[in-house]
Amino acid sequence: MKGLNIWTAYGWKAMQAIDAHMRVEMAATGHDEVCFPLLVPEDQFKKEADHIKGFMDEVYWVTRAGGNELDVKLLLRPTSETAMYPIFSLWVRSHADLPLKIFQIVNAFRYDTKQTRAFIRVREFHFFESHTCHADFEDAERQIKEDLSIMARLAKRLCLAYRVFKRPEWDKFPGAFYSLAADALMPDGRSLQIGTIHQYKDNFARAYGVRYEDDSGEHRHVHQTTYGMSERLLGAVVGAHGDDSGLVMPPELAPIQVVVVPILAKENKEPVIAEAEKAAAELKAGGLRVHVDQRDIRPGAKYYHWEMRGVPLRVELGPRDMKEGKVVIVRRDSRKKTSVPRVGMVGEARRALDLMAMEMLERSERLLAEGVRDIASLVEEPAMGVLRAAWCGNEPCGREMEDRLGVKMLGTPFEAENGPSGGKCLVCGKDALQRAYLARTY
Ligand SMILES: [Zn+2]
16 A cells, blocks of 8 residues: 555564664663554544644544444544643653653554655654653753754664754644754755654643642643654665665664675585585674575675675675685675685674774765755755755745745754854845755655
């Protein structure tokens, strides 16, 4: 079905590696994993006005069960605020219950009418969502800082450069006080949102009655945040690192980090296969994820197969290498071949993987840095890469920039920028206190 994709074993392993990393991060930052129902009753969904408005056109409804028309319609979660917050109002009683920090990794559904695209625009998506409740705004702000540091560590594992923008008012999450988004730049010059972090203030708490009793016995609404990501992370990996031969998997993410290919002569295959198995066992003992390709096909066909899947390192081992006590290591990204002593192979492989990860991240950083361009007017600017423009901060001017440049406003940098700021708004000519970032987006 359109937009409802099938995960093959290899892709699912890569996604699970991201999930596993997030579970470690969540445990380290005091978030507990939960699992809420997929179906949300209509009356709960409709409690926060902006939220309904934002999602009404995107939800799938369940209206019948068996032969019966349902009294209360149910919807498939497009996100889980409306499933969770009625329950939060029961869980949170006093300040001792705060902060409440939970997350879940589940499937969610949005009926997106635009053209679907694997990993990037799907209707059933693989959703990481963390939800937190805090005693006050400041503590919720601290949570957002923590989320940003988690995002940074994850992106580093994926060798992905990104920037965090505060989305403009007209593009924030429905019901949020403000929304931050992490955007990566794809080689075709389009921007891809890979994660979002929202400050809700007490907007949802008021709608769902999530309150606590403070020290002095007074009842107060909690302040809430969320942090969301999906398989777009993998889409970004495919887009940012891939080349004409296929995927290039970041070493930390790769389901197989090293493929060992025995180079077999017509006769006397057994000793080479045995040696390849032995080499693979050593690599595994060194903590690497390894596969030996023993198939009876040409080496070239094997190279092609594993290059397409982005396996970071290939170890080639033939009769001549055995005689010389060597193996050949080939990196997927640079195709660089090195002949290394068989005895030092594990260390060489680990070093090659570390170097590859570092260089992949550097390439991604360079692409992003080179992809940002300052513009001084709205005429004849081809919308390639990320455009940076002086902006007064008012919505009509922002929307006009979007329309005239044929781009979306990513927003303003969340963290203070170095370099010249200000200037005059490109639309109205008033003083600009900030620079807006704009790009074509996926
Ligand atoms: Zn303006």
